[in-house]
Amino acid sequence: MKSNFLLIIVMLCSCLASAAVAADLPSPQEALASLVDGNARFVAGESAHPHLTIDRVLETGKDGQRPFATIIGCSDSRVPIELVMDQGLGDLFIIRVAGNVCSTDEIGSIEYGVDHLNTPLMVVLGHTHCGACTAVATHAEVHGSIPALVAPIGTAVAEVLDAQPGLEGDALVEAVVEENVWQSVESLLKRSPDTLRHIEEGSLMVVGAVYDIETGVVEWLGEHPQQSEILMAMADGSTLAETATSRD
Numbered sequence: 001m002k003s004n005f006l007l008i009i010v011m012l013c014s015c016l017a018s019a020a021v022a023a024d025l026p027s028p029q030e031a032l033a034s035l036v037d038g039n040a041r042f043v044a045g046e047s048a049h050p051h052l053t054i055d056r057v058l059e060t061g062k063d064g065q066r067p068f069a070t071i072i073g074c075s076d077s078r079v080p081i082e083l084v085m086d087q088g089l090g091d092l093f094i095i096r097v098a099g100n101v102c103s104t105d106e107i108g109s110i111e112y113g114v115d116h117l118n119t120p121l122m123v124v125l126g127h128t129h130c131g132a133c134t135a136v137a138t139h140a141e142v143h144g145s146i147p148a149l150v151a152p153i154g155t156a157v158a159e160v161l162d163a164q165p166g167l168e169g170d171a172l173v174e175a176v177v178e179e180n181v182w183q184s185v186e187s188l189l190k191r192s193p194d195t196l197r198h199i200e201e202g203s204l205m206v207v208g209a210v211y212d213i214e215t216g217v218v219e220w221l222g223e224h225p226q227q228s229e230i231l232m233a234m235a236d237g238s239t240l241a242e243t244a245t246s247r248d
């Protein structure tokens with residue numbers, strides 16, 4: 001009897017703790033506003049450098065992490081995401097991979113952020129003059145495991161050239177960078193039922209963005225232009241087979 005009572009108390013405390021964590025999280029719009037404001041501070045040279053003291057290390061080490069956004073960005077050394085968004089320890093759940101491609105490993109990591117840690121915002125962050133996008137757009141010779149890594153970008157190049165035949169040079173690369181952001185969002189939406197569920201419940205917003213490596217400014221692109229159509233298609237269960245990438 002006594003042990004049952006203790007069990008109930010423990011379960012109750014656990015539920016209350018979960019509720020407290022959920023209550024701590026901002027809305028998707030508030031989370032996005034925090035990133036928009038942080039990047040604006042960075043660009044203005046007025047970074048607040050929040051959550052960077054040893055106290056934050058001790059706090060997150062003891063209480064766990066509660067990041068408010070999951071972000072996948074490129075590995076490019078000029079795009080350190082916490083710095084350009086002016087955020088600190090425990091604020092952002094980040095995946096970095098050349099070309100910010102969303103294949104199996106990246107999607108699994110994103111699901112950890114949006115489903116396990118319940119971040120209300122997920123961002124695919126491309127950047128101008130991306131080397132991975134440039135390599136694929138210009139048919140540069142790449143070796144080792146890189147061809148398989150950047151293969152998903154080929155879809156973005158094909159989409160851009162289909163819409164704008166003859167595009168080349170910097171204009172082609174910049175168009176591919178943006179299209180590649182949408183391709184990564186689309187891969188995530190088509191291959192992650194957990195992500196879709198959170199979007200449909202209103203607890204998650206997925207947006208694209210492009211960081212300008214010459215100005216420090218993030219251009220916020222909003223949700224995928226065809227998000228509603230993709231969600232409806234996925235509800236029909238008709239397009240899963242079309243979404244496998246060459247890395248799988």
Ligand SMILES: [Zn+2]
Pocket residue numbers: 074075076098099100127129130131132133
């Ligand atoms: Zn890049």
